[in-house]
Amino acid sequence: xxxxxxxxxxxxxxxxxxxxxxxxxxxxxxxxxxxxxxxxxxxxxxxxxxxxxxxxxxxxxxxxxxxxxxxxxxxxxxxxxxxxxxxxxx
Numbered sequence: 001x002x003x004x005x006x007x008x009x010x011x012x013x014x015x016x017x018x019x020x021x022x023x024x025x026x027x028x029x030x031x032x033x034x035x036x037x038x039x040x041x042x043x044x045x046x047x048x049x050x051x052x053x054x055x056x057x058x059x060x061x062x063x064x065x066x067x068x069x070x071x072x073x074x075x076x077x078x079x080x081x082x083x084x085x086x087x088x089x090x
Contacts, residue, residue, distance in 0.1 A: 014088060028053060036072075039063060050074050 014029040017036065026036030039048030046063040050072060059076040069086035 015085065023048070036061070036063075 024039040
């Protein structure tokens with residue numbers, strides 16, 4: 001889906017996480033969008049930046065691997081949102 005279709009932001013169903021130099025990045029499967037960037041391990045926590053596909057909106061985030069999947073907690077100002085991503089079977 002592109003921005004031109006129905007005027008909505010695109011939905012990314014699969015995020016591929018890979019190592020890039022000294023950090024990790026998460027891109028859409030077609031590599032069109034960068035969802036996560038600058039993910040590093042600092043002071044016992046995984047931290048980085050998450051962005052909305054097709055938008056310039058970004059937020060700081062913390063990442064934790066849980067039994068349910070990868071828990072991403074995004075913080076922007078005084079608002080936070082928790083998203084849980086599940087691993088796609090290979």
